[in-house]
Amino acid sequence: MTRLDEILRPTPKGLYCPPGDFFIDPVRPVDRAVVTHGHADHARAGHGAVLATEETIAIMAARYGEDFTTSRQPAALGVSTAINGVEVTLIPAGHVLGSAQAVVEYAGKRLIASGDYKRRRDPTCVGFEVMSCDVFITEATFALPVFRHPDDRGEIDKLLASVRRFPERAHLVGAYALGKAQRIIRLLREAGYDETIYIHGAMQKLCDLYEAFGVALGPLAPATIASKAGAKNDFAGKIVVGPPSAFADKWARRFPEPVACFASGWMRVRARARQRGVELPLILSDHADWDELTDTVRDIQPQELWITHGREDALTRWAELEGVKARPLSLVGYEDEHD
């Protein structure tokens, strides 16, 4: 009988499938890669072949250029592809646009590498699909019982209330360029905010791409200054979305008395917010929180739970209490801060 770790195993380059001779989300260039989603630590340039959803392939092309891989293999959700006798099927993960879990079937066993995922509704991508399996490979970014993300709408209301309260100041919302930024913009639209939202130059391409895939983002404009004189006031009372790194940068100086907001699951912990000088923390994450992680394991009831990047200790302990066989994979190269 084929052992489970003969079908998928951790290696320094990423999760490897020996019978299929492919890697899932490899962190270094390989001949054949299956990519779960477009975040830079999962989707890297320079592979021989990339199997991913159409959206993920488009995201990689937008970020790395059209020649990011030699051969593209767009796969529709739910449709299997055979790679050297191993069946690979992508099913939705609910993380960002195009994100998928990789279902790997071989010798009567089913293993699911879920990549990054969340369970709550996200208006910019397809929701997580539960599928039974022998091995469920989960992330553990927020795998501590202190991480319980509140309702998105409450966080968006906090932002809108602050905008009303400080009409003379610009609200700078730090959000990762892929996924989080578009989700916030979309959530603001759902909350009835129809004014122009200003975006950092680094986000333009990805916002255009989301629009092209049917995610309506409403009126957006670059956060650039039209004229030198009195330019700062252009942004009074406005919402500006940019990558978090830009807020430490000279770029942020163009805004009047900015209110520093940061949209991240880490914002749950006050010390994190204070360290970053965040005035308005928005607890919005594209990763599963503690309850979502544990609910998912209970929903799927895998024979084994394999845990990748994050706080694997706590999830391993929880699995032990639940009587679920669990093992940390200690994969390297995935960014903890990426949320």
Added chain:
Amino acid sequence: MRAFADLLERLVLTPQRNGKIRLLTEYFAATPDPDRGYALAAITRDLEIRSVKPAMLRAIIYDRMDEALFDLSYDYVGDLAETISLAWPSKAGANRAPELGEIVETLNAASRADGPKLVAGWLDAMDASGRWALLKLVTGGLRIGVSSRLAKTALAAFGDKPVTEIEELWHGLQIPYTDLFAWLEGKGEKPDAEKPGYFRPVMLAHPLEARDLDALDPDAFAAEWKWDGIRIQAVSEGGVRRLYSRTGDDIGAAFPDVVDALDLDAVMDGELLVYAPAKPPFAVRPFAELQKRLNRKTVSKKLLQTHPAFIRVYDLLSVDGEDLRAQRFEDRRARLEDLFTDGPRKRIDLSPVLNLQDKDALAAARAAPPDDAIEGLMLKRRASPYVPGRPKGEWWKWKRDPFLIDAVLMYAQRGHGKRSSFYSDYTFGVWTEEETLAPVGKAYFGFTDEELKQLDKFVREHTTDRFGPVRQVRAEPDFGLVLEVAFEGLNRSARHKSGVAMRFPRISRIRWDKPAGEADRLETLHAMLPGDASA
């Protein structure tokens, strides 16, 4: 409780003073009695609440969840109250969330054993932010960056009254301050301030600038030393003894030795200092020694022996029930001296009036004071009544010139609020015998906006390493940026590797011209240290 939790949450993350005042006034306006009063008392740390010990909190959380999972969480978060508030697994069907007043009153009426049970029940009824506020409240760990002075300033803004009126009233008030809020909202009488032992708002001095000196008539002024301690008001009347800071905070509990000595009926203005126990009274010790007795709720026996405190008085506001504040300074002074005809009292002595006839003599005295604990001169108009606040032209403080050193920029940290995109907090060092730099201080003001841009540019262009929001800057004998740093004094410090700590350091000039290797050396700083009178 919801509103109180929101308030704390916002206060913790709002760096600007005006922002904090605005949050407080909005809260006072929107919250009914008695909750707003209890909130105010919690913020000024005047609230007495039956505390729940951290060990009890651990016990109630261990009762609800796996210990190992909680410990992993605590390791990550690093704050007990916050970890419990976030990890607390709520039970379904809990009661409505309690109001702040209800929590305070119920807890104070309960037995010690019931405290943790009550807290557990409330935790079930609240969200994470409410739980955090509750736990901070019952563990007495409400550190939210609001001083009692700031809270009073917010009250003044809320009621459109001068802050001195609030200070004057403050110690006659009872929690939850219902009469105070009624008065501030124009719905009630001004609460009676003049209960025995009340605080009189203090009279303050202006710094003496060159043009003020030119216009000064030396004959009209009395000169005193400006002592390097803290300004206090010692009140003893009708059997009530209090020691107030200059903003009206009662600090008596930390200074029982001084309060004991107030065996007269008077209200005195003076400087709180510590002296060397082995020497004849009262050999003043450096400010750093006084600091060991500040910001404490109580004081140990040992500290009372090694760091005895006393008051050096310079003004008399009231004596035997007679209010002297409307009288001339020199008349008050004469009455003050009458209290010391037999020499220094126990733990109180008199700050001398100096016999200095002209401006040259004043300048000479200021430049070379006879004691390290003197930081300059006070000049008081002989005819001045005692008026709260900072009346123009009545009292002057003429501080000694600051110390100056040339130091090398070593690290820079990003600022907050408006400065969050600038590296605006600078750590600088001086050369040691090993020819390495020892950090000696940190400064974040003293430069213009234009200079800030230049400094920021320098930091960005010469970064050698990064640690979170901090950048290490290239600093070598042949390359580095020299900052001329001004400071008011130097203390010995065991906490700093360099062995020294600066008081009020600021950047006085940027020495773009000066080679880093020619910056000052640590020996130079050590030579500037004051002698400790006890040593």
